[in-house]
Amino acid sequence: MDVSEKLAGRSRPLLAPSPATRMFAALRVALVASLGCFWIYHVAAAPRLGSWGGLDHLLFHVPLAISAAACWARFRTHAGSAQAWLTMSAAHAFFLAGSVYAVLCTPSVIDSPTPADALWLLSYGCMYVSIGLFARSRSHEFRASAWLDGAIGGFGAASLVTVFVLGDVLQATGGGLTVVIVNLAYPVADLILVLLLVVVAMAVATVDRVWWLVSAGLLLFFIGDVAYLYEVTAQEFTGLGLIELTWPTGVGLMGLAATLPSPVIVPRTALAHRYLVPTLFSCLALTLLVYGQRHQLPVLAVVFAMVTIGLAVGRLALSARELRAMGRLRSEARTDFLTGLPNRRHLFERLNEATGVAHGSTSLLVIDLDGFKEVNDSLGHHVGDELLRMVGQRLAGTVEEPAMLARLGGDEFAVVLPGQDAERAAATANELRRLLRTPFELDGLPVAVSASVGVATSPGHGTTGARVLAEADIALYQAKAKGSGVATFRQDHTNPSRQRLELMSELSLAFERKEFMVFYQPQLRLRDRDVFGVEALIRWDHPTRGLTPPAEFLPLLRQSGETSRLTHLVLGQGMADLARFRVERSDLRLSVNISAGDLADMSLPATVKELSDTWQLGPGALVLELTEDDVISDLALSRAVLMQLRLAGSLVSVDDYGTGQASLAYLRDLPLDEIKLDRTFLADGATDLHNAAIVRSTIELAHALRLPVVAEGIEDGPTLEWLSSLGCDAGQGHFIGHPMPAEKVLSWLSDLLGPDSPP
Structure with missing residues (x-):
């Protein structure tokens, strides 16, 4: 069978995979194989030997190294979330370094905190930053305040866990409080990471397999850290149980996520969902503090609750600043920068609102300045811009609420006239034309301006803002073609010219929509x-x-x-x-x-x-x-x-x-x-x-x-x-x-x- 027959007969041609695809496939195989070997050896052979040996440590660290390499490789090839994968690679590298230090330099990780703990906790911080960067690459709505949501949820959950789950453990620590505090930092960090993932999932709505693998990896970390805290506190940690499987498997799942493609743009949910986690855990922390006024609570639980409240206050301050910034951006997005008038987007909002009213008429005037190109060509664009500003100011002094004046772009303006029928709108159009006839003083020269106006009315000429604007554009074309100054749309404007103009007006809306x-x-x-x-x-x-x-x-x-x-x-x-x-x-x-x-x-x-x-x-x-x-x-x-x-x-x-x-x-x-x-x-x-x-x-x-x-x-x-x-x-x-x-x-x-x- 020749190549063309293969192409015609197969749903997918026989094409060679790219080097990057082959590399990630090899990393997946190596990662799964290394985890499988560690699981088999640790479950089957290690208990019989009674202690960890060189092979145990090697099999433990190989998945960590491969995962760090996979995240680094994704950083080198994935543009959309490159910084997130770089930070995740650093997190796995720090975790690997901490584990190697613990093996080579620390006789017992139970006696006291060591530099290995600093490296491990640093890896958690990198994971937190990485998840935030993932969220920012997938949703522009993940703002600065959202970075605090995971911390609010994590510390709030930690305060509850400390009271209702780890209370007996803390009471049994005796003089080993420092060790328990350090070890307690791990499940707290896990809670912060998991709840940040929840916050981000609510913000972006659609999560993929990459997200699920990272979440599963962090959940395994949380299980391992909590179990480790119990065993260390009770002095029952042997290193031969199932706990040791959680950390390399968790890192391995995150490394496996790095070998899979992920989308760049993900839809987001309603705004209210994003406030669920910080609101819920802030209220729980506040309730816990009130409860502590009459009951004895562990000191750490009170500290965690107070940190939660402090972060919530900071979150509120950031949210208030973001809302003000969003208000400014919304205003700028709806304002024409040259004249300061509402722009096309704002016009559509007002026009759709007015045409959506069940009773009464709404008219639209589309105003085009005659001879504006000649002003631009002869006096320069800066003079043309000044003329547009002066025209806008003059018209704005006449158009009053509930009517709205807007600049559509170029030398076109529009006026929404709620409550006016076609006859009254045409009269208003003639008044505005007369108003513009008074010459403008430009560069020391008096410049007279005339205008043509197209009029369309809802519901007679259309029931949507886009339709009414298209009809007003057609009427404007008729006013210019006949030299009448003002023209009202008529249903008999059904010719190729009308269809062409309608398509042109819809094209301008196509960008907006x-x-x-x-x-x-x-x-x-x-x-x-x-x-x-x-x-x-x-x-x-x-x-x-x-x-x-x-x-x-x-x-x-x-x-x-x-x-x-x-x-x-x-x-x-x-x-x-x-x-x-x-x-x-x-x-x-x-x-x-x-x-x-x-x-x-x-x-x-x-x-x-x-x-x-x-x-x-x-x-x-x-x-x-x-x-x-x-x-x-x-x-x-x-x-x-x-x-x-x-x-x-x-x-x-x-x-x-x-x-x-x-x-x-x-x-x-x-x-x-x-x-x-x-x-x-x-x-x-x-x-x-x-x-x-x-x-x-x-x-x-x-x-x-x-x-x-x-x-x-x-x-x-x-x-x-x-x-x-x-x-x-x-x-x-x-x-x-x-x-x-x-x-x-x-x-x-x-x-x-x-x-x-x-x-």
């Missing part, structure tokens, strides 16, 4: 049939039309000048997802399409560099694709910007080659790294002599210029084999893999790895 989705199509290296990259493809999840392909909305975005905004969105989401994909395939790369308009965006190279640093993606991880016409539209600008992008670490590819006006000879002086052959030449390429000649000559010329060729639109096995025989370097198409969302890419990549994929 986060309706754009990034899909990814795999790219296959034809030489060894290995997946080496994915191309990011934008889709619009329209609320009524469903998934809308880019051919239907990209031309409108270009006309509205929003392509750069979309490019930044795709780059941000795509590079975040690439960090996730690289857990499965550490050498995977991402291809993103940009346009000629993006070449004029001077912030693009800095954005690429910042995103690469944020997600720890090295040079060559990102490929930026431009069509040949975009490249040659301004060769000087293209050459300069492409050089900056390459310095920022990205590669450059010419997309849809063969459909434009350029030639390879024309492109040879540009800083290019790849040619993408357009799909039109692959149709019947193996049998169409004309297309076959074009494909063959393109591959030969590209290779002569040392440029690899990627073929688009591979739809069947024979085409793949034909391209491979011509020396084509790589390809993509539905035969290799359909475009899919990020979550499916992760499972798709796992399936490709076959039995070597994570369990």
Whole structure:
């Protein structure tokens, strides 16, 4: 059976696992094997020998070392939670160092606290920091105050445990209080860690197998530490029981978690759930202190309860500061920075609130300044900005509650008019137009401004804020086209122009409502049939039309000048997802399409560099694709910007080659790294002599210029084999893999790895 038949007949192609996947698979096997050997020897052989020997100590420490190495390896390959894995690796290293010191330098760990205790307790502190860093990488809502929640719960639980569980133990200590205090620190630290995990699980809602393994490991630590405290206090610790199994197994489970992929973005639950743990244990600690006024309590229990109350007070102070900061951020997010007016987001909130009222009408005015572009071009953008501020101030002096004035963006303003029908709204629009006719003093010059206004009313023209805004935009277009100044939406505006305007208005809302989705199509290296990259493809999840392909909305975005905004969105989401994909395939790369308009965006190279640093993606991880016409539209600008992008670490590819006006000879002086052959030449390429000649000559010329060729639109096995025989370097198409969302890419990549994929 040839390769194409295997690809067609199997649900997952025979692709080699990446080096990182093989490494983590080997670490998993080594970790499980070392734990198995320690369990078998300790349960079967150690009791007969009567004491620990060299082999016991070796088998005890091997899982600790492997776990530290696994966490370090995850730090080196996992961008999303890299610092968390580094800290967890340090925790396991400190625990290992403490255990080695106890074996080599301490004759008995029962007599008195030793440096080993300091190393062990330091490992608990590192685990606490690691869990907090995990939470921050998974949820931006894990704020500074949440770090205290685990400590509040841990000390509160410790006060209760000290009274009701460890009371007899403390009474039996006699003169060994120092030893018991040190040993009691371990279960207290365990409680703090476990309850921090509970707090984080409530904050992020969805927990995965990594989280469960870390939780299970910490639970084993807690069981072992409590049992050890009982046995040491009673002077019954022999080192030959089941207690010794808990610590290496607990560390091993956390190390095993490091070998498994974990998601970067996890949904969060309702805000109230996050306060359950600190509130509950603060109340319990306070109740315990009140109870202690009439009953004798262990001193440690009182100390733990007071620490809990102190931490709770600190938590309240931090929460108050965060709430004030959130209030400021919310206000800034709903305010236009230039004019100080409510922005588009705030407008939608008010408009949706007004249109949701069951009785009465609500009208919307969309105001566009006529001739504003000429002011910008002739007097400069700083004068144009000043004009917008002055227009906003003048309109704000007239629009009164319950009406609301907002700036939509550019030279567009909007006014929500609750309780006004279409007729009254049109009259208000004419009043505002007359108000703007008084000249503005700009740079010593009187500047007269006129405006066009579109009017739409709910419920007559729409029952949602988005619908009403779309209708007002259409009416504004009619006002400008007819020169009438004010136009009210009419139902007979049902023509292609209306539909196009409606789609444009919905596009602007799509950014706010986060309706754009990034899909990814795999790219296959034809030489060894290995997946080496994915191309990011934008889709619009329209609320009524469903998934809308880019051919239907990209031309409108270009006309509205929003392509750069979309490019930044795709780059941000795509590079975040690439960090996730690289857990499965550490050498995977991402291809993103940009346009000629993006070449004029001077912030693009800095954005690429910042995103690469944020997600720890090295040079060559990102490929930026431009069509040949975009490249040659301004060769000087293209050459300069492409050089900056390459310095920022990205590669450059010419997309849809063969459909434009350029030639390879024309492109040879540009800083290019790849040619993408357009799909039109692959149709019947193996049998169409004309297309076959074009494909063959393109591959030969590209290779002569040392440029690899990627073929688009591979739809069947024979085409793949034909391209491979011509020396084509790589390809993509539905035969290799359909475009899919990020979550499916992760499972798709796992399936490709076959039995070597994570369990």
